[in-house]
Every structure is written in C-alpha cells, then in structure tokens.
Amino acid sequence: MQCSDRKKGCRLDILDQKIDTSTATGKAFLQMLGVFAEFETNLRKERQLAGIAAAKGKGKHLGRKASLTDEQKKRSGQRTRPG
Numbered sequence: 001m002q003c004s005d006r007k008k009g010c011r012l013d014i015l016d017q018k019i020d021t022s023t024a025t026g027k028a029f030l031q032m033l034g035v036f037a038e039f040e041t042n043l044r045k046e047r048q049l050a051g052i053a054a055a056k057g058k059g060k061h062l063g064r065k066a067s068l069t070d071e072q073k074k075r076s077g078q079r080t081r082p083g
Contacts, residue, residue: 011022020026
C-alpha cells in the first residue's frame, strides 16, 4: 500500500487489491468497502445486544464475578467506620 497526502494531489494505491483512489472508480470502490465495513459492525453490535438480552432473560449473571464475599464486604465496612 502506498499512501500520500490527498490535499497535495496525491493518491492511495492498494497494490494487492488493485484499488487506485486517484480514479472515480477507485474512490467509489473504497467508499463502498467502508460502507460494508460499517454495516458489518452494526450487524455484530445488534447480534451482541440480542445475545445479552437473551442471557438476561434466562437469568444469567453478566459481568465478572464479585471479588469479595458478603462477609468480606461486611468486615471491610466495619474497619473503615470511625469510632
């Protein structure tokens, strides 16, 4: 991949994909790749949110497990109280 500054009249050539952004076709193709990449990201996000909602619906605990037991939390609170 060769990359240059567009403002100075330079272009981006992706050598292994044969995409030349100095042409109208190359620019359009690169923009289409960006659209499909964003679309896939949105699909992945929707699937993830659906999976989280399904897990919550089944009563599964999400997130990491507590590092302290209830007893440890109680003892910790007693040590920090004044008096």
